[in-house]
Amino acid sequence: MKKLLLAGLVSLLTCNTSLADSFYKGTLVDAHSQVGWTISDKEVSSIINTTGVDVTLLSFRGQDINPTDRFARIKRLTNGKVKYLIPTKLKGFTKESRDANGALNYIEQLKDESNDYVGFGEIIVQHGPHDHALLKYEGINNDLFSYRIKQAMQIAIKDNKPVILHVELNDFEQESTMIVEQIIYTAEQNPNVTFLLMHMAQAEISEVEYIINNTKNVHFITSHADHLTRSNTSKIRQNGWIKMTDYNGVLKQPWRDLMNKNPTRFVFAVDNVWGHMWKRKYSNKVNLWRQNLAYLEKGTAIAIACGNANKYFKLGITCVGK
Numbered sequence: 001m002k003k004l005l006l007a008g009l010v011s012l013l014t015c016n017t018s019l020a021d022s023f024y025k026g027t028l029v030d031a032h033s034q035v036g037w038t039i040s041d042k043e044v045s046s047i048i049n050t051t052g053v054d055v056t057l058l059s060f061r062g063q064d065i066n067p068t069d070r071f072a073r074i075k076r077l078t079n080g081k082v083k084y085l086i087p088t089k090l091k092g093f094t095k096e097s098r099d100a101n102g103a104l105n106y107i108e109q110l111k112d113e114s115n116d117y118v119g120f121g122e123i124i125v126q127h128g129p130h131d132h133a134l135l136k137y138e139g140i141n142n143d144l145f146s147y148r149i150k151q152a153m154q155i156a157i158k159d160n161k162p163v164i165l166h167v168e169l170n171d172f173e174q175e176s177t178m179i180v181e182q183i184i185y186t187a188e189q190n191p192n193v194t195f196l197l198m199h200m201a202q203a204e205i206s207e208v209e210y211i212i213n214n215t216k217n218v219h220f221i222t223s224h225a226d227h228l229t230r231s232n233t234s235k236i237r238q239n240g241w242i243k244m245t246d247y248n249g250v251l252k253q254p255w256r257d258l259m260n261k262n263p264t265r266f267v268f269a270v271d272n273v274w275g276h277m278w279k280r281k282y283s284n285k286v287n288l289w290r291q292n293l294a295y296l297e298k299g300t301a302i303a304i305a306c307g308n309a310n311k312y313f314k315l316g317i318t319c320v321g322k
Helices: 002-015 017-021 041-051 067-077 100-113 147-158 173-189 198-202 205-214 253-261 275-293 298-312
Strands: 029-035 055-060 082-086 163-166 195-197 218-221
Touching (some): 029 298, 041 067, 055 067, 082 100, 100 147, 163 198, 173 195, 173 205, 173 218, 198 205, 198 218, 205 218, 205 253, 275 298
Parallel strands (some): 029 055
16 A cells, blocks of 8 residues: 555646746736726736736726726836737727717727737637626627627737737637638738737537637637636626646646647736735736746746747847746
8 A cells, every 4th residue: 555655646746846946937927917996007007916926917997997097107116027909998998878979989099099019909709698796798799700800809910910819719609610711711801900809709529629720820818727717607697718738737648748749829818807816816817827828838828928929029128947
């Protein structure tokens, strides 16, 4: 029995050597997070300064805010550790019942206000309904060929910036085949454009492989795709999040293999949204992914942690891998 226990312990330590002994200490870019009314500029700046993320790409949410001014304040308070993603979701863009033109014009207005931006925040294509104290929302279910989505994408494309899309393949399962084919078609029609899919598009690994194999310019953002992101069984909230990590927080082997095989197709991001995400969950998420980046091949880890975001958003930073 002692021999069996000793063998099991040796096996456990061998299998988890990377996680136990390694912690990725290289440059880390959070390629998409958000600031809204539930956290102040001073609070979010303090968190950014102490969490250990080198560069954070920030978008903004909520009514009655001036994103350009808020970004300038946070940039000053963080000594330049943030980059600006012009919000695409304001002025009713995410509400099916609202005319899209007002929101599209506002995106252009924000763009004209600033020469200090590296791209545009996520374009909501599909989003589950919410009935929550922080968000009362009927949900939206568009496709990539709808007017508001095509026009929003064109703003980014004409500006030579990446297009970040928020689709929910699991929460809108009936439309998932159509959305996947539209993504592939849109990528083929715009071969020089970088497309990034938030939250791994809620795609199962077979769908991710299919998109990778059929495109050259579609990439996946890792936000909300680990065991720390809770799914909800309620029909009034999103519940289709995928889990790239097991319940011990370890990146599952098929995902590791896929990332090592396709290192340029994945981009790290957390996508903090509400104040409690910044205050209570951010450091845990960052530590989780720093541990799992150590599981990957060195070149893959550097690419996902920093290199891909640096290239796609033209950040002009130096990516160091440790």
